[in-house]
Structures are given as C-alpha cells and as structure tokens.
Amino acid sequence: MSTTVPPPPKKVNRIGLEVLNYKGSKTTLCAGCGHNSISERIVECFYELGVEPWTIAKFSGIGCSSKSPAYFLGRSHGFNGVHGRMPAIATGALLANRTLLGVGVTGDGDTASIGIGQFIHMVRRNMPLIYVIENNGVYGLTKGQFSATADLGSTLKTGTVNDLPPFDCCALALRWGATFVARSFSGDKKQLQAIIKTAIAHNGLSVIDVISPCVTFNDHQGSTKSYSYMKEHESMLHELDFVPYYEDIAVEIPEGEVREVEMHDGSHLRIRKLHRDYDPTNRLAAATLLEEADARGEVLTGVLYVNTSKPTFLEQLDLVDQPIATLPESKTRPSRAVLDQVMEELR
Amino acid sequence: MSTLEASPAESLPERPHHSVVNDFSIQIATVNGSGSQTANTVLMRSIFQMGIPVSGKNMFPSNIAGLPTWFTIRASKHGYIGRRKEIDFLVAMNPETAREDVMKLDSGAAVVYDEPLKLNELRSDLHFFPVPFDKLVAPVCPEAKLRKLVRNMIYDGVVARLLSIEMDEIRTALIKQFGKKKAKAAELNWGACQAGYEFAAQAFTQSIPFKVERMNATAGKIIIDGNAACALGCMFAGCTVVTWYPITPSSSLVETMIGYMKRFRVDPETGKATFAIVQAEDELASIGMALGAGWAGARAMTATAGPGISLMSEFIGLGYYAEIPVVVFDVERVGPSTGLPTRTAQSDLITTALLSHGDTRHPLFFPSSPEECFSMTIEAFEFAEKFQTPTFIMSDLDLGMNNWMADAFPYPEKPITRGKVLNAEDLERLGGFARYKDIDGDGVGYRTLPGTNHPAASYFTRGSGHNEKAQYTEREDDYVNNMDRLAHKFEVMRKHVPEPVERVAEGAKIGFIAFGTSDYAVNESCDQLKAEYQIEAGYLRLRAYPFTEKMLDFIRRHDRVYVVDQNRDAQLLGLMRLELAPDLIAKLRSVRYYGGLPLDARTVTDDVIKQEGK
Structure with missing residues (x-):
C-alpha cells in the first residue's frame, strides 16, 4: 500500500504570489554580467515586499542595461524606449497614471552621455521613480568604448587610456534635486537589497548608481569598474537594514550605533554606523564626502542622501487622485454651457 | 509747402465718384513693441462689429522690440478673408519702412502718416493725410512714458473718421480688448482715439474713395486664432497630458490651453486638476513624455514647429513602430533651419508625412480654418487612439497666430472612444492577448494599459524588432509580417481620415x-x-x-x-x-x-x- 506524500506547499510572499510572478524572461546578457545580479535583486525585493507586479511599470533606454527589464518582473508592463530618453517616457507614463510604481533601468551611456540632459531634468523635477544606473564605465553593446563615467586614467582592453574625468551621477543627482541617492555594487547582495527596498518605499526620485562590472569589455587590469578593483577600493559607508512598514520594528537598537529614517509608507531604513558617523539627511555633508572619497580613490557605497519631505513633481501638479489617463468623459470634456460661454467671450 | 497740406488732387488719377464700400485693405506699418497690436485689433474688431467680413494678418519680426511690423486688415463684403496683395490704405508709423511702403502702393491709395516723415513729397498720385501724432498725444496722455503705447490709438480715431467707422464700435472693441480689469488703460486709449478722430474731422475735408458701411454678415460669429481653436479642441477632446517646449508659432496654442484648462478642467469636487501640462526641457523630452503618457492611456499631445519636428524624428519612429497614440501639432513656419520664424509656410509636409528613419508613414490632418482647428483636433485624438499611432495636425503661422472670423464651434456630439483597450474583465474572459496580432483585419492590435489589475495584462513595449506577442525578435518573417501589417493599417486609415x-x-x-x-x-x-x-x-x-x-x-x-x-x-x-x-x-x-x-x-x-x- 502506497501512501501519497502531499507536495510541499509552494512558497509564496505575503500577497500569496510565488517568486515566478516576479521573474522575467531568460537573460541574454553575458554570464557573470553585473546587470544580471541587479535583475535578481529587483526580483527578490519586489517579491519579498509583496508588491503586486501589475502595479509596476518598467522603463529603460538603449544598451545592455536597458535590455534587462525584459529579464525581471515579467508581469509588469515594460517600455524599452530610445537611447538616453527613458526619463521622458517614464515621466509621461507617471503623469498619465500617478498610481504606477515606476522602475527605470539605464546604463552609464544612457545617463551620463546621450541622456544626461533628460537625467538632470528628471532629477530637478524629483519625479517619483526608481532610477537604477547599471554603471560599468563602458559601452558593451557596441563592443567596448569608454563611457562618460569611466575614470580618468583607466584603460580599455586595447590599452587606450581615458584622458577625461568622469561624471559622478550621484553627485549630479545630489546637487540638483533627487531625494534618495545611493551607490552600490552589483556584487553586494545585502546592501543592494536594502537600497532597492528603501527606494521602493521612497516617495520621490531614487537615483541608485550601481557599479556593475562588464565581464567582457571592462573587467581587466586597468579598469576601475572591475570586480577586483571594487574588492580593493569599495568603502562601505554603513550597514543597511530595511524594515518594511508591515513588520514590527520594536527591536532593541544599540544606543548611538544605529540611525533610523522613516520612509513615506512607514517603512524604516536602519543605518548601522561603521567607521564614521554619517547623517544621510545632510546634503552638504554627502557632497563633501563624495569629493573626499574621490580624492582618496575610494568608491563609497551606501545611502548618500535621503529626503522624505520634499514634494514630488506629481504632488506639485496637484492632480486628482485617480490616474488622469482613464478619467471618464464626464471629467475630461467640459459641458455645453462651457463652450457657449467661451464662444460668447469671443464674439 | 506745408506738410499739413494734402497732395494736390489734380494729380490723382481718375477715380469713380462713388466710394469703394466694404472692399479694401488697410496696412498699418509700425515698430514692434510699440503697442500697435492693441490699436490694430481694435480697428479690426470694430469693422467686424459693423457686420463686415474682415481678416487681420500680422507680419511681425522675430524680435521683441524695435523692428518693423505690418498689420493688414482686409474688409470684404464678398467674404474674402485671404490676404490681398494690393493695399488701398496705408497707415505709415514706422520711419524705417515708410518710404518703401509708400513707393509700393498702387495709384490712388490713401496714406495716413506721421507728419514729420513728409511722405507726401514722395508721390503725387496718392491721397496723403499727415497727422502730428506727437502733438496730439501729449495733452491726452500726461504721463510721458506711456505716450509711446497710447500714440498708436490716435490712428484708430483718424482711420475711423476717414473710413466712416462708427466711434461707438471703436469704444466697444476697446473695452473688450482691455477687459474690465484695465478700465483705466481703456479710458486713456479712448482719449487718444477721440483726439485722432477730432483732428481728422477738422483737418481733412477732402473725400477718400473708401468707406465702411454697416452690413449684417458677421452676426453670431467669433474672432479667434487657429492656435486658440486647437487649444479648445484639445480641451473638449478630453486631452489629459500636454507636454511641450516653447517655439514660435506654436507657443500660444499651449499657453491659451493652460488658461482654459485652469478655468474649466479643474475638478469641481476636489479642486484638483484633471490634466497635467508640463513644459519639457526640449522637444525630445516633450514628445517622449507625450508618448509615455499615450502608452499609459492618456490622451496626450504636444505642439511644435519645424525645428521641433526635426528633433522629434527619432521618437516619432518609436511611436509608429511601438504603436502609441499621440497628437502632434505642427504650426508651420518658414524653414529650413531657423528660417523665418515669424513667417508662414507649408514646408514641413514631406518631412512630417515620412518622419523618422526606416519605413514610416504618418497620418496628417490639414485644418484650414479655426472651425476645423477645433473639430479636427477632436477627430485627431479619436483617430490616434483608434489607430494607435502618432497623428499630426498640420497648421501654419497664418492660421495659428492670425485672428480669423469664424462660426461659433459646435459642441462635440460624438462620445469619446478610446480605441482597442482591454481591461481586467476582458483579460479574464480571453485568458490573454497578443499585443500586435491583427484580430480584426484592420491592422490594429489590442493593447492594455499599465496598471491594469490582472496578471495577464502586461506586455513589453520596444522600438526593437518584435513579434505579435511583443517579444523581441530578429526573425525575417516576424519583421516582414509586422511591417506589412503596419502598411495595411495605413491603407485602412485612408478610409477613416477626413475626406476632401x-x-x-x-x-x-x-x-x-x-x-x-x-x-x-x-x-x-x-x-x-x-x-x-x-x-x-x-x-x-x-x-x-x-x-x-x-x-x-x-x-x-x-x-x-x-x-x-x-x-x-x-x-x-x-x-x-x-x-x-x-x-x-x-x-x-x-x-x-x-x-x-x-x-x-x-x-x-x-x-x-x-x-x-x-
């Protein structure tokens, strides 16, 4: 007599969805590409936080990084637009439907070169969007040219030396209005998770600059965006813990060691001090810190800045609560009397 | 010879004894930035109020102050409101152009001019009416710094006297122009008008062969420019997202719209906006935002001119290929390059019809009047969503920025439809969908909007090669099928565009x-x-x-x-x-x-x- 063993219960998140609902199609990027790790973190974060995938919209530009939205959140609408113009597409979509949770993924070519204008204007507007820069300092899809984030003096595989200084996208975001600015490393699972989860909870523009090595064109000696360079030069600002709003936060916190930032949705970012005392709500201090780290040749990672009080662009527009895209005719077509009144004024 | 004297009548050509009634053109030559627009609009409006079909054309420089500008008013009892080449009546206020303006006139024309210009010495076959503007303005405008602006109203009075335009109508037009809030300014200008009228009544006793006589051909009509008509069209089409970048001659389209939307599209229950209007950082961003909004289900639009059309080229290709509804207004000006930014043309036609690289074609609507600016705009929003494609309204500077007499716009009777959009219930019933599959034979697939509350709602939009299911592909057959369907869709459009x-x-x-x-x-x-x-x-x-x-x-x-x-x-x-x-x-x-x-x-x-x- 055989006994049937019931299958183990499927693992689901707090809204009853399996992780499969958060995955995308199979990646076509190179094995070992940092971008794949970032896709995995995005899948984990949304799964673990139990966000409904169909409330998310994904945006990207052109390049290896911009292909990646196809590889995560397959149940979310995605828009792979034109090179460097992801901010415009995302801005328009969020204007149309303010209830969408926007996730944008771009590369350093998109953000720091062709699209730097759109990037900085989106920063200026504090568009509520998670903006991930998969930063490898190189153009992968066109086979290995320098990008504008490549460090001065770094070399290509061919030995060509970069003789221009890099744009620091975090410094730009910090200076011109982003309300959550972080830098991380694709190889740092825990830190990147905490940062992405905080960005999901944040109401405003989150700029996350992730050093994400290109194993094919920029992982050699002489590169400053390689795995080995990051191992030697990464300087973590602090240890991060994200406590979602639905979890009990009444955990004992050692005095003086941990700083807490309450996010828009009631979640908490718990920041554990490492070798220096750092207040991420102080924008000026963040700017100074970036400059100092740069001078020391360190790559600072962690949450550089968070501001939970500045209104977003959508709030400034004073829109109705519902998505304006799908308002009924009764709300979007003024009455006959209005037309009569306007005509009378023109007589 | 006193400059106050009119040219000797005997050297004038033979004219019919009767006056030419309600069929002539007045050209007013001024310097831009001198406040002449008010005086010109008042003059045009007062003729309109007397029931005579009228049109006004502003020929202005791409400049803020100090360059020549000409305003031509045509009164036509036959109802012709196009530009007329021949000028019958010149008001010469600009010393820079006065000489050339006078030399261009046909024999027998009349010239009102600023006395010190001594234009009467140039020709003997015209009717000259010298007016000492500076002497007349001083007593009616004690504040010296305002005189430059008030001075032009004097010619309204002079012209009214010479052409028999009723002063009551001038006053009505003046008050309308200034509105209730600027009653003081209106009075100041009215004083200048009267001074001009009284001066002309005393100084000019000779007859003039042109005359305005009351008709009844403008009853119920409105005066509006095409840009404002398009703006109203957008508002009544239920447009919700407007993203734009200022450029002559399209700027006033959105600026006028902002005014109307703030008045009539704020939700009375919540006091919040049912629209978003965003001034973008450039035309690349303005079209990108509009496409993003159209993709997310908004009735989205942008307005621009030739240089903006060039900049939007790449994104329009994406809109065509990814099949996203958006309405784009091209208020054409003279190109190429910066060209003549304040002159009119129809020279973006081929560029726009085939805008962007690769095989692309776009529907263009051609309004020719304010009435059509209004009705075609509403139609274009319907069309863009029906066919899921960028749709262009080709206006031009003449239509967009000049004031036109028009019939009052009829209220749009057809309800707003949103094209082939599947909602959560549809998806539940169907179990899924293929975004770019031609189910109905018209080349138009079904789409879903981001945020649709259903696990099967999502699809991936891309400007790269895609198959019926919106998946990435580089396959020859997938590519050809898709391009053939787009070509077929364009053929179907032929049966749905506004007929000639x-x-x-x-x-x-x-x-x-x-x-x-x-x-x-x-x-x-x-x-x-x-x-x-x-x-x-x-x-x-x-x-x-x-x-x-x-x-x-x-x-x-x-x-x-x-x-x-x-x-x-x-x-x-x-x-x-x-x-x-x-x-x-x-x-x-x-x-x-x-x-x-x-x-x-x-x-x-x-x-x-x-x-x-x-």
Missing part, C-alpha cells in the same frame, strides 16, 4: 488641389479666373494625408490639375507623385508660393494664367 471637400465647377477642364490656408487664395482665384478670364476651375481641398479615392477621382475628371503648395519644392505634389499612377501624375502642374506671407489669390491666378498660356 470639393468646389464643383461644371464642365471645368482645369482644377486645383490645395490644403490648409491656401484655401482662401484658391477660392478667390477660382472667382477671379471666372470673372476675368472666363475660365471655370474645379477645386478639391484636401483635409488629410493619406490621400483618399476622392482625390484620384477629381484628377481623373480634369485635364490639368494645379497643385498649390506654400513651399519651394512642391511638397504636396511630391507626396502625390509617390503613389499616383503615371497617367494621373501627367495631369499635375504646380503652383508654388514661398515668400513667407499668407498666400494671396492674385499670385495663384497670375501663375495659372501663365501656365495656361493665356
């Missing part, structure tokens, strides 16, 4: 094909050809691209068809050549004007007569 309008002339051997603001000149030219040369001409006014069967039929019925273009390269003719059969192409001839001013009938008539060998 024909002015039938029985037995006519020749015909015109024209679009947009060429309409006024072509209609008048048909009359001129008949009256002056006994030539009957048919006329087909196109209202959209792609062309429809009606156009082919019109060409077949005529021996020779004159295609009228306001551009150098005969762009409409060029678009026709791309798809017409050789026997029809052989019938086409070109009439072109590209000097930057609104097209006039005489230019068209003269060209046709020359080509007809008469």
